[in-house]
Amino acid sequence: MEMDKIWRVNLSDLSVKSEPVPAAWAGLGGRALTSTIVAAEVPPTCHPLGPNNKLVFCPGLLTGTVAADSGRLSAGAKSPLTGGIKESNVGGTAGQMLAKLGVKALIIEGHPTDGKWHGLYLNQEGLRIEEETETLGKGNYESVQILNERVNKRVGVVVCGPAGEMKMLTANISVKDPDSHIRSIGRGGLGAVMGSKKLKFIAVDASGATGMPIADPEKFKAAGKAWADALMAHGVSGSALKTYGTNILINILNEAGGLPTHNFTAGQCKEHDAFSGETMHDTIVKRGGNPSHACHPGCVIQCSQIYNDAEGKYLASGLEYETVWALGADSGIANLDQIAEADHIMDDLGVDSIETSVMFAVAMEGGAIPWGDGAEVLRVLKEEIAKGTPFGRLLGAGTEAVGKAYGLTRVPVVKHQAIPAYDPRSVKGIGITYATSTMGADHTSGYTIATNILGVGGHVDPLKKDGQIDLSRNLQIATASVDSTGMCIFVAFPVLDSAECFQSLLDLINARYGIALTGDDVVGLGKYVLTTEHKFNLAAGMTNKDDRLPEFFEYEPVAPHNAVWDFTPEEIDSYWNF
Amino acid sequence: MQVQVRLYATFRNDRFNEQMRDYPPGTTIKNVLDDLKIEESLVGTLFVDFKYATSDQELHEGANLGIFPVVGGG
Incomplete structure (x- = not known):
């Protein structure tokens, strides 16, 4: 089994090195670790597409294990879209392979000045960097096929597409799924950061990796069964999502x-x-x-x-x-x-x-x-x-x-990022999430739709202001923790509804690392993540005035409820009282 | 009285998508569920006139009733 390590790749001088994991980072993974590294190493006022930004990839705490739905990979950087910190996570196969190769974090630094593009190859032998030409300008589906032939069919691929090569603010980072189709590190223009470093792809070959170290295999196995059973027993995670998506x-x-x-x-x-x-x-x-x-x-x-x-x-x-x-x-x-x-x-x-x-x-x-x-x-x-x-x-x-x-004037963005599929006037909890999320308008960072609309985790009336700030805060804290575990956010449906399900997730983490986290520790982790990200954003130049929805939501009522956005600035700012 | 009933997801199977149906005054959502042979434990979310509702709610002439099983996404 591999000892966990940190890999650093510098595109300025093409150096590659591995380092032991600092003690302070050992208990972190996924979003908690990408945000910690970005906050520690990226100057908040740097240009996101310049030499001082870093692009950080971290598997979650359980990624690479056999625990159901634990395959997420987080990416972090300063976002060229929002101007603040960004974490975006993805499924696909690369995250599990990175974890199996003992990669706690992969940090991409520097900025090439010679106009050349590069690709990274990571396997049991180590990490090597090579100049890349063949896949430049190619669509992601073709790039994945080229790497399938160049490395092997099972290779994990993280790729910067044509939009990332052009450093477009809409550019994402694409990740191969088990059928050589595409999953996305979608939001915040992280593809432009990868493109600014002229890094075309990361090819991950975990052939021969022997599996993950588990501190208490018996306990892990029992918790894994309870966990999978709980996911399958819930109506949303067990049947609805696989039928209708x-x-x-x-x-x-x-x-x-x-x-x-x-x-x-x-x-x-x-x-x-x-x-x-x-x-x-x-x-x-x-x-x-x-x-x-x-x-x-x-x-x-x-x-x-x-x-x-x-x-x-x-x-x-x-x-x-x-x-x-x-x-x-x-x-x-x-x-x-x-x-x-x-x-x-x-x-x-x-x-x-x-x-x-x-x-x-x-x-x-x-x-x-x-x-x-x-x-x-x-x-x-x-x-x-x-x-x-x-x-x-x-x-x-x-x-x-x-x-x-x-x-x-009707431009639906918060912190320069587009508002997704839920109107904040008629589903007010999600409006608080859009306004206060460190990520810009992002439904996944505190999915109040669960409680406002779907009746998961109780019910809070979507058309009234009562309870929305507490709901959004609690969900954003919980989500920051889940985003650090390597678990898909859809596990939140059963976790919100079942204490046993939540306990089995804690048991998995504790058995993996030989520790004794409690529910309070998980809440503490979520608060730490949000606070770390918020501090970065303030240091980058954001203020509480950036925690606001576009003005048109206040003066344009929306049918059928004729609802408007009516939270005061003071009410929104109270979100950060924790 | 006339009630516009809309069914979603698996509740559409062997029933209908949308129908105007006739019920006596005082009919509750629970009565409609019974009439349609929908088991209440399978119901996730109910809407009357596009607002959250519970099964004991009484319907009115011209009400819009939406019935979902337990579903979710995001």
């Missing part, structure tokens, strides 16, 4: 009047069933696709899917609610095939399908693209953004840049 939320949010439509001018969309989770499920089954697909080995939730075209040929996988919403309801493209094709192209280019799709709705309001014109969106993706034309560069800079270019 996350896109089931189209009809729920439409029914709740919280489905932002036509660039946030309405809360319901009359074409909702054309692209709902139910319609998507039936279409997938009819065409011989697969509604249940695991994005990494060991996932029992299986929210991903294989979506085929009308001829039964693969078109897209991992179609998420937020992408379908932004193209279907927000941009008015009531055509699931066009939405799936756009999703595939976005994965191939390596752009965040939330930032990019919310941008399309803003571009439509600005008159740059006709409302609901799916064919034109597909053309723009292929002919403008992919080719980096001047218009494509503007769109590739994201929602806020396009809103400014067209002189719009």
Whole structure:
């Protein structure tokens, strides 16, 4: 078994070195570790695309073990989109392989000055850096195939797509899944950071790795069974997500009047069933696709899917609610095939399908693209953004840049990052999360939809202000902890509803490391993560005035509830009282 | 009285997506669930006129009723 270590790669002088794990980092993983390293080593005022930013990859505390749904890999840096700290995590196969090779953290530093691109190869022999030419400018699907042939079919791949090469603010980092399809380190423009370092890919080959050290194997095995049983016993993680995927939320949010439509001018969309989770499920089954697909080995939730075209040929996988919403309801493209094709192209280019799709709705309001014109969106993706034309560069800079270019006031962003698929006027808890998250507008950082809409973890009325700040704070603290474990955030559904499920997660961590964490320690970890990130953002120049929603939410009531955003600045600021 | 009933996810199987249905005054959501042979323990979320509702709620003429099993995403 490998001793855990820190790897550093410097693109200024092409040096590669490994270091022992500092004692202070030993108990951290995932988001807790990426944010700790970024806060410790990246000057908060640095240019995110300059030589002083660092891109940090960390598997979670349980990543690489056999525990169900523990395959997440976190990436962190200063975000070129938000100007603050960023953590974004992903499934796929690379995280588990990095963990099995004993990589506690992989830190990418420096800035090449000679215009050359490089690739990293990590295996049991160590880490080597080589100049890269073949995959430059290639789509992500082709780059993955090239690396499958160059290394081996099982190689884990983390790749900077064409958008990242062009340092677009919408650029994500793409990660290979078990079927050589794409998962995404989606938000905050981390692909542009990877591109700024001219690092095209990280190829991870864990062949021969012997498995993870487990301090108490008997206890780990028992906790692992209780954990998997609890995930399977809950209605959301055990059956709903593998049937309908996350896109089931189209009809729920439409029914709740919280489905932002036509660039946030309405809360319901009359074409909702054309692209709902139910319609998507039936279409997938009819065409011989697969509604249940695991994005990494060991996932029992299986929210991903294989979506085929009308001829039964693969078109897209991992179609998420937020992408379908932004193209279907927000941009008015009531055509699931066009939405799936756009999703595939976005994965191939390596752009965040939330930032990019919310941008399309803003571009439509600005008159740059006709409302609901799916064919034109597909053309723009292929002919403008992919080719980096001047218009494509503007769109590739994201929602806020396009809103400014067209002189719009209805520009749904917080901390310069696009607001996803839940209207904060009619689902007020998520508005507090958008406003206060250290990540910019990010539903996953404190998913109050669970309690506001889905009845998970109790019920807090989405249309009233009461209880929303406490709800968002508690969920953001819990999420910061879950993001550090390597667990998929969807484990939160059973964890919120079942004390036994939460205990089995603690037991897994304790058995893995031979420690005795309590529930209070987990809360403490979450608070530490949020506080560390908040301090970085303040040092980068943000203030409490950045914890605000766009003004239009205050003066434009949204149907059907005629709801407005009515939290005072003082109420929002009280979020940080912990 | 007329009630617009919308079913979602697995509740659509062997039933319908959306129907205007006739019920006597005083009908509760629970009565509608019984009428449609939907087991209450399988219900996740209920909406009346696009607002959160509980099964003991009484329906009114022209009500919009949405019925979901336990589902979620994100």
